[in-house]
Amino acid sequence: MTTMNISLPETLKTFVETKVQNGEYSTNSEYVKELIRKDLEREKLKKLLFSGAQSKVMPDSIDKQYFNNLRNKIDARKMS
Known part of the structure; x- marks a missing residue:
């Protein structure tokens, strides 16, 4: 695992x-990692929603x- 320093x-x-x-x-790292995971999930959901909105x-x-x-x-999906 790599390290990243952030300023807050x-x-x-x-x-x-x-x-x-x-x-x-x-x-503290676990908290930040959880925020990043949630952001990734939001991005994935956003893409799915846009894809669904464009489908017929x-x-x-x-x-x-x-x-x-x-x-x-x-x-x-929640189970996997």
Whole structure:
């Protein structure tokens, strides 16, 4: 694993340290890594949403079963 040094204003440094002290994260690095992971997930979701918005879906194919299938796909992705 490589190292990256970052500079933070005192208020942000204190915020991160408080998260660690409260036991929400084991280290400052774990907190920053979690933020980066969440940002990567947001980017992936954004791409999926744009891709979906550009795709052509037949209006008559959107029904209760369609949304149930989407929920199942989302649940399956959360498990992996």
